[in-house]
Amino acid sequence: MIDLHYWPTPNGHKITIFLEEAGLAYTIKPVDIGKGEQFRPEFLKISPNNRMPAIVDHAPSDGGGPLSVFESGAILLYLAEKTGQFLPSELRGRTQVLEWLFWQMGGLGPMAGQNHHFTQYAPEKIPYAIERYQRETERLYGVLDRRLADRAFIADAYSIADMAAYPWIVPHKRQGQDLDTFPNVKRWFESIRARAAVVRAYEIGNSISREPVVNEQSRAILFGQGRSPAEGR
Known part of the structure; x- marks a missing residue:
């Protein structure tokens, strides 16, 4: 059994997509990031960066005690290796998937996240920042579009690279992308959206929260974090 510490954000959706695709048994432990639950001491023990998602695997393959994993890319890689699914075992296919997983983690996610922040949540509209991150998001969409020109999926088959990228394309309108x-x-995008496991994953997210993550009360929690959890409250 896997405990998934989760809130329905793009990074959270990545993990429910994998778990639903793989048919793994899991229990969701909601972490309401708008209320600051990511700073609770018990959560920081498994996710020291005070970010969700995180998992606790109560049956790791080494036969030891429960194993916690934080960072969505690391979780996807861990689960793929645990199950033997959605990550090729041969060298070239595996390398291809990992390249695009890290592309999402280091590029698409952070740049789209900054896009969201400056266009939707920043208390002051800064034209330079808005243009900067919208243009970089557009560039990354172009990279992905060229990659997909001759293939159905980001790698040779459906993989954790697709699961990582898809949730960050879902809010494309908010990112100023057509x-x-x-x-x-x-x-x-349309082919991934139609997958039964993806539909279930988003239904799970909607059952937990349909409210906007950010409001005036939560803004200070999410964007006022300092060097310690106490400073971010």
């Missing part, structure tokens, strides 16, 4: 401009991304 999928009609990226026809290969649009085709891929």
Whole structure:
């Protein structure tokens, strides 16, 4: 059994998609980031960066005690290795998937996240920042569109690279992106969105919270974090 410490954000959706695709048994432990639950001492023990998602695997393959994993990319890699699914075992296929997993973790996610922040949540609209991150998001969509020009999935088969990238394309309108401009991304996006496991994953998220993550009360918690959890409250 796996405990998933979760809130329905793009990074959270990555993990429910994998768990639903793989058919693993899991229990969701909601972490309401708008209320600061990510700073609770018990959560920081498994996710010292005070970010969700995080998991606790109560049956790791080494036969030891419960094992915790934080960071969504690390969780996807851990689960893929645990189950033998959605990550090729041969060298070239595995390398390809990991390249694009890290592309999402180091590029698409952070840049789209900054896009969200400056266009939606920043108390002051800063034109330079908005243009900077919208343009970088657009560039990354272009990278993905070219990658998908001759293939159905980001790698040779459906993989954790697709699971990592898809949730960050879901809010494309908020990011100022028109999928009609990226026809290969649009085709891929529609095919992933139609997968039964993906539908279930998003239904789970909607059952936990349909409210906006950020309001005036939560803004200080999410964006006022200092050097310690206490400073971010």
